[in-house]
Amino acid sequence: MFEALPVATVRTQVTVPLRFPDGYTTTARVFSFDGLVDGREHLAFGLGDWAGALRRYPSGGPAPLVRPHSECLTGDVFGSQRCDCGPQLREAVERITGAGGFLLYLRQEGRGIGLYPKLDAYALQDAGLDTYEANRALGHGEDERDYRAAAQMLAVLGVEQLALLSSNPEKAEQLGRLGVTVTEMVPTGVFLSPANADYLAAKASRAATRVADAPALN
Secondary structure: OOOOOOOOOEEEEEEEEEEOOOOEEEEEEEEEEEEOOOOOOOOOOOOOOOHHHHHHHHHHHOOEEEEEEEEOOOHHHOOOOOOOOHHHHHHHHHHHHHEEEEEEEEOOOOOOOOHHHHHHHHHHHHHHHHHHHHHOOOOOOOOOOOOOOHHHHHHHOOEEEEEEEEOOOHHHHHHOOOOOOOEEEEEEOOOOOOHHHHHHHHHHHHHHHHHHOOOOOO
Protein backbone atom coordinates (compact mmCIF):
# COMPACT_ATOMS: atom_id res chain seq x y z
CA MET A 1 0.00 0.00 0.00
CA PHE A 2 1.21 3.47 -0.89
CA GLU A 3 0.67 6.44 1.40
CA ALA A 4 -2.19 8.54 0.00
CA LEU A 5 -1.29 12.20 -0.36
CA PRO A 6 -3.43 15.26 -1.15
CA VAL A 7 -3.24 16.50 -4.72
CA ALA A 8 -0.99 19.53 -5.14
CA THR A 9 -1.29 22.04 -7.96
CA VAL A 10 1.18 24.18 -9.89
CA ARG A 11 0.97 27.74 -8.62
CA THR A 12 3.32 29.44 -11.09
CA GLN A 13 5.76 28.39 -13.79
CA VAL A 14 8.36 30.72 -15.25
CA THR A 15 11.47 30.42 -17.40
CA VAL A 16 14.69 31.39 -15.61
CA PRO A 17 18.18 31.56 -17.18
CA LEU A 18 20.81 30.11 -14.84
CA ARG A 19 24.51 30.96 -14.60
CA PHE A 20 26.92 29.33 -12.15
CA PRO A 21 30.17 30.82 -10.79
CA ASP A 22 32.27 28.60 -13.09
CA GLY A 23 30.47 30.04 -16.11
CA TYR A 24 28.13 27.13 -16.83
CA THR A 25 24.77 28.33 -18.13
CA THR A 26 21.44 26.69 -18.81
CA THR A 27 17.75 27.55 -18.77
CA ALA A 28 15.19 26.17 -16.35
CA ARG A 29 11.43 26.09 -16.23
CA VAL A 30 10.78 26.80 -12.56
CA PHE A 31 7.58 25.56 -10.92
CA SER A 32 6.06 26.61 -7.59
CA PHE A 33 3.19 24.76 -5.95
CA ASP A 34 0.09 25.05 -3.81
CA GLY A 35 -1.14 22.33 -1.48
CA LEU A 36 2.15 20.73 -0.44
CA VAL A 37 1.71 18.80 2.78
CA ASP A 38 4.47 20.55 4.72
CA GLY A 39 3.54 24.08 3.60
CA ARG A 40 7.09 24.89 2.52
CA GLU A 41 8.14 26.78 -0.60
CA HIS A 42 9.75 23.93 -2.53
CA LEU A 43 10.62 24.43 -6.20
CA ALA A 44 10.98 22.16 -9.23
CA PHE A 45 13.42 23.06 -11.99
CA GLY A 46 12.61 21.51 -15.36
CA LEU A 47 15.97 21.15 -17.11
CA GLY A 48 16.94 20.17 -20.63
CA ASP A 49 14.23 18.47 -22.67
CA TRP A 50 12.18 17.58 -19.61
CA ALA A 51 8.91 17.63 -21.54
CA GLY A 52 10.36 15.27 -24.14
CA ALA A 53 11.60 12.94 -21.41
CA LEU A 54 8.07 12.72 -20.03
CA ARG A 55 6.70 11.94 -23.50
CA ARG A 56 9.34 9.39 -24.45
CA TYR A 57 9.36 7.22 -21.35
CA PRO A 58 5.95 5.54 -21.92
CA SER A 59 7.19 4.50 -25.38
CA GLY A 60 10.34 2.86 -24.08
CA GLY A 61 12.64 5.83 -23.70
CA PRO A 62 14.75 6.47 -20.60
CA ALA A 63 12.98 7.70 -17.49
CA PRO A 64 13.39 11.39 -16.62
CA LEU A 65 16.47 12.05 -14.48
CA VAL A 66 15.42 13.57 -11.16
CA ARG A 67 17.39 14.81 -8.18
CA PRO A 68 15.72 15.80 -4.91
CA HIS A 69 18.26 18.32 -3.58
CA SER A 70 17.94 19.56 -0.02
CA GLU A 71 18.57 23.26 0.49
CA CYS A 72 21.97 24.12 1.96
CA LEU A 73 22.47 27.86 2.35
CA THR A 74 26.09 27.55 3.42
CA GLY A 75 27.06 25.17 0.62
CA ASP A 76 24.75 26.13 -2.25
CA VAL A 77 25.08 29.90 -1.86
CA PHE A 78 28.30 30.62 0.03
CA GLY A 79 30.46 27.73 -1.17
CA SER A 80 31.07 26.16 2.24
CA GLN A 81 33.71 23.43 2.12
CA ARG A 82 32.26 21.61 5.13
CA CYS A 83 29.84 19.70 2.91
CA ASP A 84 29.51 18.65 -0.73
CA CYS A 85 26.11 20.25 -1.33
CA GLY A 86 27.21 23.07 -3.62
CA PRO A 87 29.20 20.84 -6.01
CA GLN A 88 26.38 18.28 -6.00
CA LEU A 89 23.89 20.98 -6.99
CA ARG A 90 26.13 22.21 -9.79
CA GLU A 91 26.70 18.65 -11.04
CA ALA A 92 23.00 17.82 -10.89
CA VAL A 93 21.93 20.83 -12.94
CA GLU A 94 24.33 19.96 -15.76
CA ARG A 95 23.57 16.23 -15.76
CA ILE A 96 19.82 16.74 -15.70
CA THR A 97 20.07 19.35 -18.46
CA GLY A 98 21.85 16.76 -20.59
CA ALA A 99 19.38 13.96 -19.89
CA GLY A 100 16.10 15.86 -19.48
CA GLY A 101 14.35 15.86 -16.13
CA PHE A 102 13.83 17.78 -12.92
CA LEU A 103 15.76 19.10 -9.97
CA LEU A 104 13.55 19.35 -6.90
CA TYR A 105 14.92 22.06 -4.62
CA LEU A 106 13.56 21.07 -1.22
CA ARG A 107 13.61 23.45 1.74
CA GLN A 108 15.13 20.90 4.12
CA GLU A 109 18.10 22.77 5.52
CA GLY A 110 20.38 20.67 7.70
CA ARG A 111 18.74 17.35 6.71
CA GLY A 112 15.48 18.80 7.97
CA ILE A 113 16.56 20.29 11.31
CA GLY A 114 16.94 23.90 10.12
CA LEU A 115 19.77 26.35 9.58
CA TYR A 116 20.53 27.41 13.17
CA PRO A 117 20.48 23.82 14.50
CA LYS A 118 22.78 22.85 11.62
CA LEU A 119 25.29 25.44 12.77
CA ASP A 120 24.89 24.16 16.34
CA ALA A 121 25.70 20.71 14.98
CA TYR A 122 28.80 22.11 13.28
CA ALA A 123 30.03 23.30 16.67
CA LEU A 124 29.61 19.79 18.07
CA GLN A 125 31.43 18.36 15.05
CA ASP A 126 34.32 20.69 15.83
CA ALA A 127 34.35 19.07 19.28
CA GLY A 128 34.70 15.59 17.78
CA LEU A 129 31.24 14.26 16.92
CA ASP A 130 30.34 13.21 13.40
CA THR A 131 27.44 14.81 11.54
CA TYR A 132 24.90 12.19 12.67
CA GLU A 133 26.12 12.02 16.27
CA ALA A 134 25.87 15.82 16.46
CA ASN A 135 22.24 15.76 15.36
CA ARG A 136 21.40 13.16 18.00
CA ALA A 137 23.21 15.14 20.69
CA LEU A 138 20.96 18.10 19.88
CA GLY A 139 17.84 15.97 20.27
CA HIS A 140 17.20 15.58 16.54
CA GLY A 141 17.03 12.56 14.31
CA GLU A 142 20.04 11.71 12.18
CA ASP A 143 18.00 12.67 9.12
CA GLU A 144 14.60 14.33 9.57
CA ARG A 145 13.78 14.74 5.89
CA ASP A 146 10.70 13.22 4.35
CA TYR A 147 9.79 13.22 0.70
CA ARG A 148 5.99 13.48 0.75
CA ALA A 149 6.08 16.97 -0.77
CA ALA A 150 8.55 15.72 -3.38
CA ALA A 151 6.12 12.94 -4.32
CA GLN A 152 3.31 15.49 -4.64
CA MET A 153 5.46 17.67 -6.88
CA LEU A 154 6.37 14.73 -9.09
CA ALA A 155 2.72 13.71 -9.38
CA VAL A 156 1.54 17.11 -10.58
CA LEU A 157 4.47 17.29 -13.02
CA GLY A 158 3.46 13.92 -14.47
CA VAL A 159 6.52 11.98 -13.27
CA GLU A 160 5.44 8.48 -12.27
CA GLN A 161 8.78 6.76 -12.92
CA LEU A 162 12.24 8.26 -12.70
CA ALA A 163 15.96 7.68 -12.67
CA LEU A 164 17.07 8.97 -9.26
CA LEU A 165 20.24 11.06 -9.26
CA SER A 166 21.39 10.23 -5.75
CA SER A 167 23.66 7.93 -3.78
CA ASN A 168 21.21 7.93 -0.85
CA PRO A 169 19.08 4.76 -0.76
CA GLU A 170 16.68 6.31 1.76
CA LYS A 171 15.41 8.70 -0.92
CA ALA A 172 14.54 5.75 -3.15
CA GLU A 173 12.89 3.89 -0.28
CA GLN A 174 10.71 6.84 0.73
CA LEU A 175 9.69 7.67 -2.83
CA GLY A 176 8.84 4.03 -3.45
CA ARG A 177 6.57 3.96 -0.40
CA LEU A 178 4.86 7.06 -1.80
CA GLY A 179 4.06 5.43 -5.13
CA VAL A 180 6.95 6.76 -7.22
CA THR A 181 8.77 4.09 -9.23
CA VAL A 182 12.55 4.46 -9.18
CA THR A 183 13.86 2.66 -12.26
CA GLU A 184 17.51 3.12 -11.32
CA MET A 185 19.77 5.03 -8.98
CA VAL A 186 22.37 7.19 -10.69
CA PRO A 187 25.23 7.90 -8.24
CA THR A 188 26.37 11.45 -7.67
CA GLY A 189 30.03 12.42 -7.87
CA VAL A 190 32.38 12.51 -4.89
CA PHE A 191 33.52 16.04 -4.05
CA LEU A 192 36.25 15.64 -1.45
CA SER A 193 38.09 18.46 0.27
CA PRO A 194 40.19 18.59 3.46
CA ALA A 195 37.31 20.34 5.21
CA ASN A 196 34.65 17.75 4.37
CA ALA A 197 36.58 14.46 4.55
CA ASP A 198 35.10 13.41 7.91
CA TYR A 199 31.61 14.47 6.81
CA LEU A 200 31.82 12.40 3.62
CA ALA A 201 33.21 9.42 5.53
CA ALA A 202 30.24 9.54 7.92
CA LYS A 203 27.81 9.78 4.99
CA ALA A 204 29.47 6.85 3.22
CA SER A 205 29.36 4.68 6.35
CA ARG A 206 25.69 5.41 6.94
CA ALA A 207 24.81 4.85 3.27
CA ALA A 208 26.61 1.50 3.27
CA THR A 209 24.54 0.41 6.25
CA ARG A 210 21.35 1.59 4.58
CA VAL A 211 22.20 -0.25 1.35
CA ALA A 212 22.83 -3.48 3.24
CA ASP A 213 19.41 -3.23 4.88
CA ALA A 214 17.45 -1.91 1.90
CA PRO A 215 15.17 -4.00 -0.33
CA ALA A 216 16.19 -4.29 -3.96
CA LEU A 217 14.59 -1.94 -6.47
CA ASN A 218 12.04 -3.63 -8.72
